[in-house]
Amino acid sequence: MKPSAIYQFPRGFLWGTATSSHQVEGNNSNNNWSAWEQTPGKILNGDRSGLACDWWGGRWREDFDRAKESGQNAHRLSIEWSRIQPSPDRWDEEALDHYRQMIRGLVERGMTPLVTLHHFTDPLWVTEMGGWENGKTPELFEVYARRVVEALKEYVTLWITINEPNVLATMGYVIGDFPPGTPDMSLAFQVMANLARGHARAYHAIHEVKPEARVGIAVNYRGFQPKRSWWPFDRLVAWYSHRLFNEFFPQAFITGELKYIFRKVSLPQAKGTQDFLGLNYYTDELVAFDITKASEGFAARSFPPDADLSPTGFIANLPDAFFTSLKWARKLQMPIIITENGVEDQSDEMRPRYLANHIHQLWQAVNFSYGVKGYFHWSLVDNFEWDRGWSQRFGLWGLDVDTQTRQRRKSVDFYEAICKANGLSTEMVSEYAPEAFDSIFPT
Ligand code: FCB
Numbered sequence: 065m066k067p068s069a070i071y072q073f074p075r076g077f078l079w080g081t082a083t084s085s086h087q088v089e090g091n092n093s094n095n096n097w098s099a100w101e102q103t104p105g106k107i108l109n110g111d112r113s114g115l116a117c118d119w120w121g122g123r124w125r126e127d128f129d130r131a132k133e134s135g136q137n138a139h140r141l142s143i144e145w146s147r148i149q150p151s152p153d154r155w156d157e158e159a160l161d162h163y164r165q166m167i168r169g170l171v172e173r174g175m176t177p178l179v180t181l182h183h184f185t186d187p188l189w190v191t192e193m194g195g196w197e198n199g200k201t202p203e204l205f206e207v208y209a210r211r212v213v214e215a216l217k218e219y220v221t222l223w224i225t226i227n228e229p230n231v232l233a234t235m236g237y238v239i240g241d242f243p244p245g246t247p248d249m250s251l252a253f254q255v256m257a258n259l260a261r262g263h264a265r266a267y268h269a270i271h272e273v274k275p276e277a278r279v280g281i282a283v284n285y286r287g288f289q290p291k292r293s294w295w296p297f298d299r300l301v302a303w304y305s306h307r308l309f310n311e312f313f314p315q316a317f318i319t320g321e322l323k324y325i326f327r328k329v330s331l332p333q334a335k336g337t338q339d340f341l342g343l344n345y346y347t348d349e350l351v352a353f354d355i356t357k358a359s360e361g362f363a364a365r366s367f368p369p370d371a372d373l374s375p376t377g378f379i380a381n382l383p384d385a386f387f388t389s390l391k392w393a394r395k396l397q398m399p400i401i402i403t404e405n406g407v408e409d410q411s412d413e414m415r416p417r418y419l420a421n422h423i424h425q426l427w428q429a430v431n432f433s434y435g436v437k438g439y440f441h442w443s444l445v446d447n448f449e450w451d452r453g454w455s456q457r458f459g460l461w462g463l464d465v466d467t468q469t470r471q472r473r474k475s476v477d478f479y480e481a482i483c484k485a486n487g488l489s490t491e492m493v494s495e496y497a498p499e500a501f502d503s504i505f506p507t
Contacts, residue, residue, distance in 0.1 A: 068489075071431075071488045072487040078437060080138030084447075088141075089117075092120075094147070106451065107450075111454045117446075117447055130470070134477075135479075135481075137483070143181055145186065148160055149208055160215045177220050178220075179216065198258070209269050217273055225262070225279060227403075230308075235451075263317070280401075285310050285393070286345075286347065287348035289350050304325065307325070316334055317334055345389045345405050346405065347378075348380065350365070350366050350368060351365055375408065375414070391429075400429075412473040419441070419475060419482075421500055443459050478496035
């Protein structure tokens with residue numbers, strides 16, 4: 065006989081979805097990503113963000129209704145710097161008011177807002193000054209952050225300063241698929257240091273304006289396993305990839321020192337500037353030492369040969385590695401919020417099982433009192449996936465980009481059941497992801 069049980073989460077656990085301004089708003093034309101989209105060859109299939117999910121045109125209302133009606137009690141969104149400060153000497157009060165309405169819209173629906181101040185995009189005028197390569201950008205970011213927090217403080221306690229500074233620097237300055245697309249390790253390090261300075265400044269500014277605010281970064285955690293565990297060079301690649309990609313920022317905000325192998329920058333103002341860790345986890349990968357891949361840190365990257373892969377081969381469903389990331393996060397000794405997790409899956413065949421497997425691992429961590437406070441699925445509705453354009457569909461709801469119609473995927477019902485029960489039950493897994501049942505509820 066099959067067991068009947070529920071993995072229950074603590075009262076007050078945050079269940080939501082995550083989005084970001086450029087990916088959902090539409091008509092963002094004054095930032096570095098819109099310029100990148102217009103540069104031939106930068107976005108898969110020449111896609112453009114265009115109207116995106118038309119949130120700037122007002123469709124946030126219907127999408128927030130969808131989120132609310134399907135049991136979510138929180139939402140993570142981001143503010144677009146280029147809208148608030150379209151040029152160095154201009155502040156757009158109407159844009160600020162637009163965000164105030166959106167966030168009030170969440171609060172009125174009984175949902176807790178988690179607000180990101182920087183999610184990959186810079187205003188064009190900042191880009192023209194050299195973006196985060198320029199040592200003045202952290203200060204400019206602080207000024208912007210202060211303005212936003214002043215405007216939204218009555219509604220928002222949870223803040224992410226910078227989303228995935230590790231991805232921003234790696235994609236922009238190591239791999240080169242994000243703007244400015246300039247592979248250069250020494251520039252990457254300079255950008256990382258400035259991002260850390262920007263975070264620290266914004267952290268202090270937010271606390272000055274709103275002392276009870278809780279502020280963190282969201283780090284993208286990726287597990288790196290040596291492909292040949294017996295081969296010391298593969299182990300070395302896995303070790304330094306982890307140090308640079310996963311640990312660099314969170315450690316700096318604990319110790320006040322940016323440290324990477326032979327490089328060190330002292331940043332005393334950054335010490336203790338993380339009230340919680342935003343953890344974005346999608347997948348794990350194998351790394352092998354490869355002398356021909358100097359520009360990628362001598363790492364040849366792959367997924368385990370038998371892995372359960374997403375339709376575009378972007379993500380391997382490796383829930384145990386999610387638990388490993390939580391174990392790692394716990395050592396930082398601060399509250400943890402899962403600020404992103406999900407899979408691109410237009411046909412919604414894999415998503416239910418990915419969701420079941422990951423919520424199960426999340427529950428294990430919660431059950432061990434790891435201090436996890438919430439989970440934000442990426443994403444609410446399909447949105448513009450950066451250099452991969454519209455080829456990847458991460459939404460619980462599907463989106464027809466031309467007509468703006470939303471399609472309710474089966475995963476909406478599944479996630480709704482999880483949110484409403486504040487737990488994951490045998491009935492849910494049997495109904496939505498039966499193929500994952502035995503691993504989640506072993507007899
Ligand atoms: C993360 C980004 C987010 C989204 C997901 C799929 O790295 O933060 O904007 O693109 O990947």
